[in-house]
Amino acid sequence: MIDRGFVGPKYYGVKEDLRRLALEAGPEASLPTERALAVRYGTSRTTIRQAIAELVAEGILNRTQGKGTFVAREHRAYVRQRTSFTDDAREQGLRISSIVLGIDYPVADEHSAGQLRVAPGTGLTRVERVRLIDEEPLAHEVAHLPGTLTDLEQILEQDGSLYAVLAARYGRRVAEVEDTVETSIAGPVDAGLLAIETGSPLLLIHRLGLDAAGTPVEWTRSVFRGDRFRFFARTHR
Amino acid sequence: MIDRGFVGPKYYGVKEDLRRLALEAGPEASLPTERALAVRYGTSRTTIRQAIAELVAEGILNRTQGKGTFVAREHRAYVRQRTSFTDDAREQGLRISSIVLGIDYPVADEHSAGQLRVAPGTGLTRVERVRLIDEEPLAHEVAHLPGTLTDLEQILEQDGSLYAVLAARYGRRVAEVEDTVETSIAGPVDAGLLAIETGSPLLLIHRLGLDAAGTPVEWTRSVFRGDRFRFFARTHR
DNA sequence: TAGTGGTCTAGACCACCAA
DNA sequence: TGGTGGTCTAGACCACTAG
Known part of the structure; x- marks a missing residue:
C-alpha cells in the first residue's frame, strides 16, 4: 500500500534472485555450488554465502556440508491447536x-x-x-x-x-x-x-x-x- | 540433564565471551570497536562480526553504523494477553x-x-x-x-x-x-x-x-x- | 574529519560426504 | 580422492555519526 523503492546491497539482490530460482526449481532441487554461484553473479563466495544464509534462516534452503545446497520442502504446516x-x-x-x-x-x-x-x-x-x-x-x-x-x-x-x-x-x-x-x-x-x-x-x-x-x-x-x-x-x- | 561437552568454532567462543561481557557491563554499555576486539581476540574482524551478529539476533546487543555496538536494554516483557x-x-x-x-x-x-x-x-x-x-x-x-x-x-x-x-x-x-x-x-x-x-x-x-x-x-x-x-x-x- | 559499523574481495585451510 | 560447505584471514572501500 506504500510504494517502497528499494535497492539494497549486492548480497540482497543475489538473495532475492536465489529465492526466485528456488521457487522455480521446486523442492529437493539442488543449487549450484557456492563457488559456481560466485562466478555467475560476479561476486566473492562470501557474498553468496550471506545470501544463502538468510534463505536458510527463512527455511527456503537447506545445506549440508559435503553434499550441497538444496531447496527445502515447503511445509510449515504443524500447528498446536489443542493442548497436546x-x-x-x-x-x-x-x-x-x-x-x-x-x-x-x-x-x-x-x-x-x-x-x-x-x-x-x-x-x-x-x-x-x-x-x-x-x-x-x-x-x-x-x-x-x-x-x-x-x-x-x-x-x-x-x-x-x-x-x-x-x-x-x-x-x-x-x-x-x-x-x-x-x-x-x-x-x-x-x-x-x-x-x-x-x-x-x-x-x-x-x-x-x-x-x-x-x-x-x-x-x-x-x-x-x-x-x-x-x-x-x-x-x- | 545430559552432559554435553562442546567445543565450537572460534567465533562461537568469542560470542559466548562477549555475551558474558555484555551481561557484566549492563544495559546501554558500549562495546569496544570491532577492530579493537579483533586485536584482543587475535582474530580477523570477520570473525568478530559473526559473533556480534548472532548476539544482535538474540537481542543481546544493538549496533548502529557510525556509532558503535551497545548492550541492549533487556526488556522482552510485552505480552498479548487479551485481544487488543x-x-x-x-x-x-x-x-x-x-x-x-x-x-x-x-x-x-x-x-x-x-x-x-x-x-x-x-x-x-x-x-x-x-x-x-x-x-x-x-x-x-x-x-x-x-x-x-x-x-x-x-x-x-x-x-x-x-x-x-x-x-x-x-x-x-x-x-x-x-x-x-x-x-x-x-x-x-x-x-x-x-x-x-x-x-x-x-x-x-x-x-x-x-x-x-x-x-x-x-x-x-x-x-x-x-x-x-x-x-x-x-x-x- | 576521524572513527564507527556495513559490505565485499580473493584466497586459504578444514570437515564432511560420496564415489 | 575430489568436491562440497564451514571457517577464517587481511585487507579494501563505503555509509553513517559525531565533534
Whole structure:
C-alpha cells in the first residue's frame, strides 16, 4: 500500500534472485555450488554465502556440508491447536514419535518451584525429549513434573503422550494450558538435536499445564524449529 | 540433564565471551570497536562480526553504523494477553502509540476474501500501521476490514485502538480471536520500519477477529520484533 | 574529519560426504 | 580422492555519526 523503492546491497539482490530460482526449481532441487554461484553473479563466495544464509534462516534452503545446497520442502504446516503435541499431530495424520533423551529427579529451584507452585526443594521429575514428525526432529522439550515419578520411563516408551500417561497412570488431567511464545536462536546443542544450523530461528515456548482445580501439573520449556512450526491459539474476549 | 561437552568454532567462543561481557557491563554499555576486539581476540574482524551478529539476533546487543555496538536494554516483557494491542499495553502501564502509514480501499483478492469470508471483489479497508511502545517501534501491522470505512482515518488519530473504533463507530465488536504465530526474518522494509537489522528474527502473527456470531470483523498480518515481544495464550482443553 | 559499523574481495585451510 | 560447505584471514572501500 506504500510504494517502497528499494535497492539494497549486492548480497540482497543475489538473495532475492536465489529465492526466485528456488521457487522455480521446486523442492529437493539442488543449487549450484557456492563457488559456481560466485562466478555467475560476479561476486566473492562470501557474498553468496550471506545470501544463502538468510534463505536458510527463512527455511527456503537447506545445506549440508559435503553434499550441497538444496531447496527445502515447503511445509510449515504443524500447528498446536489443542493442548497436546501428540493429539495435535495425530489430528493432522502425521507420524509422530519421540526420543527420550533422559529422565531425572532434581529438586525444585526457585524458578521451577515458582512456576509449579511448590516449595523450593520439592522433588521433581524432569523429562527431556526430542519430538519428531515424519522421522524429522521438530522440537526439543524439557518437561518438569511435581513429584518423583520413577516408573515414568517405561510407560512413556509405550505411549508417547506425556499428558495421556499423566492422566491414566497418575490421575493428573490437564484442563487448561498457558503458553508464552517468543523467538530464540539455535545454539549448538539445539542445532545438533534438531538438525538445523546454529543461529537458525526457533520458537521458544513455555507451557504451564493446570488441572481443573488450577493446580500446576506440568511446566515445559520447548524449542521448535522456526521454519517448520506454526503456533495456533484461539482466545475468547 | 545430559552432559554435553562442546567445543565450537572460534567465533562461537568469542560470542559466548562477549555475551558474558555484555551481561557484566549492563544495559546501554558500549562495546569496544570491532577492530579493537579483533586485536584482543587475535582474530580477523570477520570473525568478530559473526559473533556480534548472532548476539544482535538474540537481542543481546544493538549496533548502529557510525556509532558503535551497545548492550541492549533487556526488556522482552510485552505480552498479548487479551485481544487488543492497545488494551494489553495499557494494562502494563506502557506508553503506546501508532503511526498510520496509510489507509486504502482495495478489493478482496482470493486469499483475503477467504479469510474474511466475503466474496472476492468485495470492497475492503486496509490500514497499515507501525505500533510503538515507549516511542520504540515494535510492530508493523496491516489490518483488513470488510467494507469501505472512509471516515476511519480521522477517528483513528484520536483513539489508537482499532478495536475500540470498530465497536464504537461501526458496532462491530470482536468477541473471539484466532492467532497463528510463526517466525520470520526481517527484510529491508520491516527492518527499516522497526529500526532493526535485516535478517533479525520476527514473530509473524496472523489474527482473525470474529464477532459474537462468528462473522469475521478484521484480519491482520503483523510482524513483531522478535527480541522484544512475547506472545501469551491461555487455552481451555 | 576521524572513527564507527556495513559490505565485499580473493584466497586459504578444514570437515564432511560420496564415489 | 575430489568436491562440497564451514571457517577464517587481511585487507579494501563505503555509509553513517559525531565533534
